[in-house]
Amino acid sequence: MDRVKFLIPTFILFIIAISCVPAAAADIVADSAIAILPPNVSDVIVSDKPNDPGGTLVVEWILPDSAALAAMPIKGVNIYLSGNHDGPFELITSLPKSALHYECSDLQDGESYYFKVTATANGLESDGITSAAGIPSGQWFNTERLPILIVVILFSITAITFIIKARGGYDFYVRPIAGIKAVDEAIGRATEMGRPILYVPGLGSAADVATIAAFTILARVAKKVVEYNTRVIVPNYDPVVMAICQEVVKEAYASAGKPELYDPKDVYFITQDQFPYTAAVNGVMLREKPATNFYMGMFYAESLVLAETGFVSGSIQIAGTDQLVQIPFFVSVCDFVLMGEELYAASAYLSREPQQLGTLKAQDLGKVTVVILIIIGVILSTIGMSGFANWFNVG
Amino acid sequence: MSTGQLIGNGIAAFLTLCIFSFLYKDNPFYKFAERLVAGVATGYFTMLLFWTNFIPKVWEPLYERHEIIYIIPTILGIIMWTRFSKKWAWVSRYSIAFYIGIGSGVAVTLALYTYLFKQLQATIAFPISMDVAGINQLLVVVAVLASLIYFFFSTPHKGAFGVASKLGIYVIMIGFGAGFGLTVMGRIALLVNRVIFLKGYLIALFGG
Numbered sequence: 001m002d003r004v005k006f007l008i009p010t011f012i013l014f015i016i017a018i019s020c021v022p023a024a025a026a027d028i029v030a031d032s033a034i035a036i037l038p039p040n041v042s043d044v045i046v047s048d049k050p051n052d053p054g055g056t057l058v059v060e061w062i063l064p065d066s067a068a069l070a071a072m073p074i075k076g077v078n079i080y081l082s083g084n085h086d087g088p089f090e091l092i093t094s095l096p097k098s099a100l101h102y103e104c105s106d107l108q109d110g111e112s113y114y115f116k117v118t119a120t121a122n123g124l125e126s127d128g129i130t131s132a133a134g135i136p137s138g139q140w141f142n143t144e145r146l147p148i149l150i151v152v153i154l155f156s157i158t159a160i161t162f163i164i165k166a167r168g169g170y171d172f173y174v175r176p177i178a179g180i181k182a183v184d185e186a187i188g189r190a191t192e193m194g195r196p197i198l199y200v201p202g203l204g205s206a207a208d209v210a211t212i213a214a215f216t217i218l219a220r221v222a223k224k225v226v227e228y229n230t231r232v233i234v235p236n237y238d239p240v241v242m243a244i245c246q247e248v249v250k251e252a253y254a255s256a257g258k259p260e261l262y263d264p265k266d267v268y269f270i271t272q273d274q275f276p277y278t279a280a281v282n283g284v285m286l287r288e289k290p291a292t293n294f295y296m297g298m299f300y301a302e303s304l305v306l307a308e309t310g311f312v313s314g315s316i317q318i319a320g321t322d323q324l325v326q327i328p329f330f331v332s333v334c335d336f337v338l339m340g341e342e343l344y345a346a347s348a349y350l351s352r353e354p355q356q357l358g359t360l361k362a363q364d365l366g367k368v369t370v371v372i373l374i375i376i377g378v379i380l381s382t383i384g385m386s387g388f389a390n391w392f393n394v395g
Numbered sequence: 396m397s398t399g400q401l402i403g404n405g406i407a408a409f410l411t412l413c414i415f416s417f418l419y420k421d422n423p424f425y426k427f428a429e430r431l432v433a434g435v436a437t438g439y440f441t442m443l444l445f446w447t448n449f450i451p452k453v454w455e456p457l458y459e460r461h462e463i464i465y466i467i468p469t470i471l472g473i474i475m476w477t478r479f480s481k482k483w484a485w486v487s488r489y490s491i492a493f494y495i496g497i498g499s500g501v502a503v504t505l506a507l508y509t510y511l512f513k514q515l516q517a518t519i520a521f522p523i524s525m526d527v528a529g530i531n532q533l534l535v536v537v538a539v540l541a542s543l544i545y546f547f548f549s550t551p552h553k554g555a556f557g558v559a560s561k562l563g564i565y566v567i568m569i570g571f572g573a574g575f576g577l578t579v580m581g582r583i584a585l586l587v588n589r590v591i592f593l594k595g596y597l598i599a600l601f602g603g
Contacts, residue, residue: 148507175548206491207498209506240491243478247488273436279414279429286421301582328575331568339567341546364549370515371543377519378536384522392516394508 038121039068041077046115046134049103051145054138056105059115059131063097072121078128079104080116085130089116107136147394158365163358172357174349179318179336183217183294183350186316187224190291196231197221198290200281200306202297202321203274206240209344210322214296215248216347216356217320221294222252226261234267235284237277242269278302282309295319295334296343299326307333320346396599408596411589538566
């Protein structure tokens with residue numbers, strides 16, 4: 001009886017103990033689960049991105065040390081952003097573990113931003129490290145492009161020197177270019193045939209170098225046109241280019257003493273859409289039947305369409321462009337082509353202006369420099385010294 | 396194809412054939428299509444210019460964000476309208492000068508970066524050696540030097556200089572030939588696309 005009295009409470013205690021073990025074990029397991037998080041990254045630093053127009057911060061961090069990673073390898077990192085140090089933070093991106101920095105753009109200059117970087121692994125995320133405040137700002141000067149500034153200064157000094165020399169009466173030699181000699185002949189042909197001249201200044205804007213060269217050649221053509229009493233038609237793609245072309249042609253008539261002969265309807269705007277402009281110019285070619293077509297400036301896919309139509313209408317054609325892809329089309333159809341820099345040289349050759357001659361000489365000196373640099377650079381690269389080539393790898 | 400699509404595509408097919416009729420000779424159909432496309436393009440771009448340039452670059456900065464600095468380019472743009480006045484047209488030259496000056500200034504830096512520094516770095520970065528890559532690099536260097544010599548305007552192209560210049564123009568023409576072939580392929584693709592459109596329309600029209 002005493003044994004039974006002892007066994008019953010013992011048995012009851014045993015049952016109670018067994019029912020508590022899973023909970024205790026679960027508690028132990030739960031405590032372990034809460035405790036085992038991926039290791040945090042460290043040294044989260046935020047800085048303004050250098051040499052940019054603003055709005056960008058760079059976040060950098062260091063991965064956990066190898067011992068921590070061995071205990072729990074991380075799979076990636078999450079980047080959070082907030083305007084306050086204490087949050088709330090918004091997840092902006094998730095990156096693989098190999099990433100050690102992140103550029104966050106489209107931020108407001110002058111405002112403070114805080115980043116929190118957490119490590120992730122197996123669906124778990126570390127607490128994260130919050131950075132100090134970062135304030136984006138723009139820089140006035142991109143120091144990575146300092147070599148470009150040096151080259152511009154050197155080129156400018158060279159060009160000014162040659163311009164001063166040209167103004168002093170020095171006669172710089174410019175080798176003859178086939179297309180240039182044909183300009184005067186083509187204008188004379190138009191006069192003999194009693195047909196107008198068509199001058200297409202291209203599809204570039206007034207700030208494009210090729211278009212600026214086209215203005216100079218137009219001035220030369222307009223001057224000859226006034227002398228020969230021929231008509232020049234200038235259909236335009238860009239309104240500002242049209243304004244400048246009008247000034248150029250009007251000036252040519254005025255300087256020849258015949259301003260009353262200038263017809264503003266001959267220098268007009270068509271449309272600022274590529275193929276409608278091309279269609280309209282094609283129509284002009286077939287209706288006005290110009291004896292000579294000049295294509296000077298920037299051209300794109302419409303180059304062959306224009307040149308072929310001019311060929312069909314029986315015009316002599318002289319083209320000049322710096323668009324490398326379009327030159328083959330002009331070469332295959334036109335009578336004379338000014339390729340690339342020949343267009344710029346043509347404007348200097350025709351006008352003989354000191355500014356243009358001096359600039360052309362400076363460009364030639366630049367080419368000599370480039371040739372020397374190429375020879376030196378290739379020799380150095382061949383013998384294993386690649387640092388020289390890297391100097392030209394500007395940002 | 397729905398009725399609306401049939402009508403719309405029909406107009407597109409008709410205008411396509413009008414433009415193709417130019418291959419024969421100039422005719423009223425081509426003239427009609429040419430004038431129509433020029434007019435529609437001008438009207439479309441006028442509205443596009445209004446919504447993509449005037450509103451975000453003039454109206455919103457001045458009226459909504461009160462960024463007074465934008466008054467300067469706005470005034471320069473308004474000054475361009477003086478071109479319509481014979482008496483005041485000279486004022487527009489200031490806007491044009493500003494426009495060309497800024498454009499040229501930006502273009503110079505970009506051109507030097509793209510056409511000089513990057514090209515130079517790419518040309519001299521690789522060594523010359525006796526393997527395929529090295530011989531290719533040698534050909535590239537010789538071709539670049541010859542092409543540069545061709546565009547040298549300060550001396551007559553005679554003697555050794557003339558030979559190098561001749562090599563340069565051959566290299567340039569080879570490059571142009573490759574570019575020509577590539578571009579023609581693209582143009583043929585455009586033509587094929589247009590022919591497929593016409594074929595698809597005819598099939599849809601006659602219920603094929």
